[in-house]
Amino acid sequence: GAGVSQSPSNKVTEKGKDVELRCDPISGHTALYWYRQRLGQGLEFLIYFQGNSAPDKSGLPSDRFSAERTGESVSTLTIQRTQQEDSAVYLCASSLLFSSVGTDTQYFGPGTRLTVL
Amino acid sequence: ELKVEQNPLFLSMQEGKNYTIYCNYSTTSDRLYWYRQDPGKSLESLFVLLSNGAVKQEGRLMASLDTKARLSTLHITAAVHDLSATYFCAVDILFTGNQFYFGTGTSLTVIP
Numbered sequence: 001g002a003g004v005s006q007s008p009s010n011k012v013t014e015k016g017k018d019v020e021l022r023c024d025p026i027s028g029h030t031a032l033y034w035y036r037q038r039l040g041q042g043l044e045f046l047i048y049f050q051g052n053s054a055p056d057k058s059g060l061p062s063d064r065f066s067a068e069r070t071g072e073s074v075s076t077l078t079i080q081r082t083q084q085e086d087s088a089v090y091l092c093a094s095s096l097l098f099s100s101v102g103t104d105t106q107y108f109g110p111g112t113r114l115t116v117l
Numbered sequence: 118e119l120k121v122e123q124n125p126l127f128l129s130m131q132e133g134k135n136y137t138i139y140c141n142y143s144t145t146s147d148r149l150y151w152y153r154q155d156p157g158k159s160l161e162s163l164f165v166l167l168s169n170g171a172v173k174q175e176g177r178l179m180a181s182l183d184t185k186a187r188l189s190t191l192h193i194t195a196a197v198h199d200l201s202a203t204y205f206c207a208v209d210i211l212f213t214g215n216q217f218y219f220g221t222g223t224s225l226t227v228i229p
Contacts, residue, residue, distance in 0.1 A: 033217070042205065043219040091159060105150060106217060108160040
């Protein structure tokens, strides 16, 4: 079946511009995560959505970052007034949460590589 | 805050050799995950370990979990070049948070 998809795959923008990144999770997955991965580094948690609950925004690095999710489907991550330090790969993942088996493995999308000039 | 550390960060090994990657975490966790990331690619799930003493094997990779020691290992047997990648472990705590805490990653290079 279809996996997690993200768009665009690459985005080059100028400092100060706003960007919007999109994530389409696996159908039926109630949980959706956004991560940031800087070059050669591990994953940095940004935000988490679970169903209709209030999102966990504790990982957002500044108020320039925001994210929305429509029901249990598409999510968009918006970065306003981009800075060079925002350059990274932004990964989206989805999972079934609290499944009876307990295997809430996250399935990752291919990522969006953001370059801020 | 839960911290996850991997050791080593970089590993270069010859084909045919065995080696172990270690993943330590700082507080009680219910589940531990191993992921693989190829250069320029996204993360691929390898193993999910759900209980103390759990052992999973797939090909030349075997993962184990010791929840008392807060330690998971990823053992590589008779390494081949195709295993070259970055390996991440991650833990989460059921019902107490939404975050997966990822380790720093171990970059593995298998030399022919």
